[in-house]
Amino acid sequence: MNLEIRAAIEEFLYHEAYLLDHHRYLEWLDLLTDDIVYRMPVRVTRERREGDDVHSVAVYFDETKASLEKRVRRLYVRSAWVEENQPRQRHFVTNVMVRPTDETDEYAALSYFLVLRSRGSNHDLDRIFGQRDDRLRLVNGTWKLARREILVDEASLHAINLSLFF
Amino acid sequence: MGSLKPDHLRTIREAMDRGLLPRWVLTDPDIYALEQEKIFARTWQFLAHESELPRPGDFVTRWMVHDPVIVIRGDDGVVRAFLNSCSHRGTLLCGADFGNQKVFSCPYHGWTFNHYGELVGVALANQVWGPELKREEWGLRPIPRLQAYQGLIFGNLDPAAPPLTDYLGDMRWYLDLIMGRTGGMEVRGVPHRWVVEGNWKLLYENFTGDPYHVQSTHRSTVELGITPNRTLGADRKGYQVVLQNGHGVNVTLYTEIPERPFQRMPEETWPLFRRHLTPVQHDLMQRASVFVGGVFPTLSFVSPLHGTEGDLYNFLNFRVWRPIDPCHVEVWSWFLIDRAAPEGYKQAAYKGYIDSFGPSGTLEQDDTEMWARVMQASQGWMARDRTLQYQNVMNYLMGWGRVDPDPGFPGPGTAYPGLVDAVSRSTHRYWFGLLTDGADGEGDLG
Numbered sequence A: 001m002n003l004e005i006r007a008a009i010e011e012f013l014y015h016e017a018y019l020l021d022h023h024r025y026l027e028w029l030d031l032l033t034d035d036i037v038y039r040m041p042v043r044v045t046r047e048r049r050e051g052d053d054v055h056s057v058a059v060y061f062d063e064t065k066a067s068l069e070k071r072v073r074r075l076y077v078r079s080a081w082v083e084e085n086q087p088r089q090r091h092f093v094t095n096v097m098v099r100p101t102d103e104t105d106e107y108a109a110l111s112y113f114l115v116l117r118s119r120g121s122n123h124d125l126d127r128i129f130g131q132r133d134d135r136l137r138l139v140n141g142t143w144k145l146a147r148r149e150i151l152v153d154e155a156s157l158h159a160i161n162l163s164l165f166f
Numbered sequence B: 001m002g003s004l005k006p007d008h009l010r011t012i013r014e015a016m017d018r019g020l021l022p023r024w025v026l027t028d029p030d031i032y033a034l035e036q037e038k039i040f041a042r043t044w045q046f047l048a049h050e051s052e053l054p055r056p057g058d059f060v061t062r063w064m065v066h067d068p069v070i071v072i073r074g075d076d077g078v079v080r081a082f083l084n085s086c087s088h089r090g091t092l093l094c095g096a097d098f099g100n101q102k103v104f105s106c107p108y109h110g111w112t113f114n115h116y117g118e119l120v121g122v123a124l125a126n127q128v129w130g131p132e133l134k135r136e137e138w139g140l141r142p143i144p145r146l147q148a149y150q151g152l153i154f155g156n157l158d159p160a161a162p163p164l165t166d167y168l169g170d171m172r173w174y175l176d177l178i179m180g181r182t183g184g185m186e187v188r189g190v191p192h193r194w195v196v197e198g199n200w201k202l203l204y205e206n207f208t209g210d211p212y213h214v215q216s217t218h219r220s221t222v223e224l225g226i227t228p229n230r231t232l233g234a235d236r237k238g239y240q241v242v243l244q245n246g247h248g249v250n251v252t253l254y255t256e257i258p259e260r261p262f263q264r265m266p267e268e269t270w271p272l273f274r275r276h277l278t279p280v281q282h283d284l285m286q287r288a289s290v291f292v293g294g295v296f297p298t299l300s301f302v303s304p305l306h307g308t309e310g311d312l313y314n315f316l317n318f319r320v321w322r323p324i325d326p327c328h329v330e331v332w333s334w335f336l337i338d339r340a341a342p343e344g345y346k347q348a349a350y351k352g353y354i355d356s357f358g359p360s361g362t363l364e365q366d367d368t369e370m371w372a373r374v375m376q377a378s379q380g381w382m383a384r385d386r387t388l389q390y391q392n393v394m395n396y397l398m399g400w401g402r403v404d405p406d407p408g409f410p411g412p413g414t415a416y417p418g419l420v421d422a423v424s425r426s427t428h429r430y431w432f433g434l435l436t437d438g439a440d441g442e443g444d445l446g
Helices: A003-021 A025-029 A065-075 B006-017 B029-040 B125-132 B164-168 B171-180 B200-208 B211-217 B219-223 B267-276 B279-286 B343-356 B362-376 B422-435
Strands: A032-043 A054-063 A088-100 A106-118 A126-139 A142-152 B020-022 B045-049 B058-064 B067-073 B079-083 B098-100 B103-105 B112-114 B119-121 B145-149 B152-156 B185-187 B192-197 B236-242 B248-254 B288-295 B299-303 B316-325 B328-338 B393-395 B414-417
Touching: A003 A025, A003 A088, A003 A106, A003 A126, A003 A142, A025 A065, A032 A065, A032 A126, A054 A065, A054 A142, A054 B343, A065 B343, B006 B020, B006 B422, B029 B316, B029 B422, B045 B058, B045 B067, B045 B185, B045 B316, B079 B145, B079 B152, B103 B119, B145 B164, B164 B171, B171 B279, B171 B288, B192 B362, B200 B248, B200 B288, B200 B299, B200 B316, B200 B328, B200 B362, B200 B422, B211 B219, B211 B362, B219 B362, B236 B422, B248 B422, B267 B279, B279 B288, B328 B343, B343 B362
Parallel strands: A032 A142
Antiparallel strands: A032 A054, A088 A106, A106 A126, A126 A142, B020 B393, B045 B152, B058 B067, B058 B098, B067 B079, B103 B112, B112 B119, B145 B152, B185 B328, B192 B328, B236 B248, B236 B414, B248 B288, B288 B299, B299 B316, B316 B328
8 A cells, every 4th residue: 555645545534524624615525526426324223134234225415516515505505504603513534544446546445433513502512423435536636535435323313413524 | 290280280371372382391301201191101103104014024113202112014914013122121122223023032031022922932931930921921012002094103002092093183184195195105215313402392393383484494495496485485375274183284385286286296196196185185286385294292294395406306204203301302204205106206306305304404404403592592490480480481473363264275174374373372282281181271270
């Protein structure tokens, strides 16, 4: 594994988290390829012998660039109350593992995340954690996110909503 | 009842008589305890849709507020529901959300139960128990009443509860519309679940009795064209329909049959509407835009139009407001769609659902922020004081003494045109009647 690539991808992930935490969603959109597949399936509790705990149909997000743009555009409208008053949020990204793929300009990156969000003076924090299975692509010398599958670790979420991105 | 006195209940009734509701009923622990006993232990609560249990052995685990419930389709095809708790020492029997099993074994001491709830296996039965253990007495505890309407399976903890059909009353007419219109609905995926800040009554009311909030809470989605604005469109008219037992429904109709009738359902399904609806229902359905309503106490539904990329799609969203404590609710949100719809439409409608409702939905996001704000402002003494010395009440006066019912509305119930608080006032009456064993009017509270 090329350490330079690994460092560049880590830097990409930290930069992305910085933009999201600072409500710079428009700049975040620029990090995504036009053909991005952005999914967050529902996690379920099952008997182990009955199969996967990632649901094959139920999702929280199943987005294209266009639908993400629409979600982002809404957050900039004055009456998007999830951003007014603006919550304080932090994406902690760790356990990054980078692997080459069959495509020369694409790398797979697995990372863990913990997102905490505070609104107003409220002591009830939103808390979301899990892992992200990413595909990063080098486009004209710039890293872009081409695919993300977010696995959240709770079957019943400890967040009043998912207005934020992961 | 704790420290709750007849005088406190009287202040509630007096406020309701003036179109108000004391704010303390949202957070009061004694009211919450009384609601367990008088409401949640006596009313019909939604458990599952039949399409979630298509095959023998299929099961789902659910909650009736704090009671864990397992709903199983037996190998005889019949759906049954039991307390999801081993009869031996009370262990949570099945920890899975759903699945298919022949038997359910308790991991604690190894007792095993079949689809009928019968105790069919006891560890070391012959060595330590002998014939004194009467297995027929140690089956799973059945949910006393289990009935279905339009595929919606409800349970009731009260063995003496009136039949579900009586409880639903005229709501059946509207469930026939939204559930039965093309011959049946199906659940896609599994319900979304998440915990929000809010008292269950507030959330029930947000869907069942409060279309007024759309113009402000959901202004951003209206501005972006994600959701139609029912308060502005001159081509549409909204009705709020008061039904029995705290139920209610809001119906938005186009004044003329739109170019794409039947809530924009695909054309190949249109003949099914005629087959499955009465002529009156068919006419209403052609002009329907949005239905949003609720079956008291904890079930709400919305049948809207939404889409992410251009076109708008119709779907049906059911949700159970499962109270966790007075100030928190675990929301269970199901996506349903007409079985007869083409797969492509179902997929597009599902995307419309996650874009609008559920935890990631743009409309729901702003709702949850509002509920949290109400709860944050409801913890202090001015909001919690039961004697109402600060006159701290919520306002349900919209349309009171000002808007008359429209006898021309084609459906059953009392239908008010425009934006009114009639359903919420009716819901409060019913809620209070249950809490006080029928003292909904001038009865004795003491």
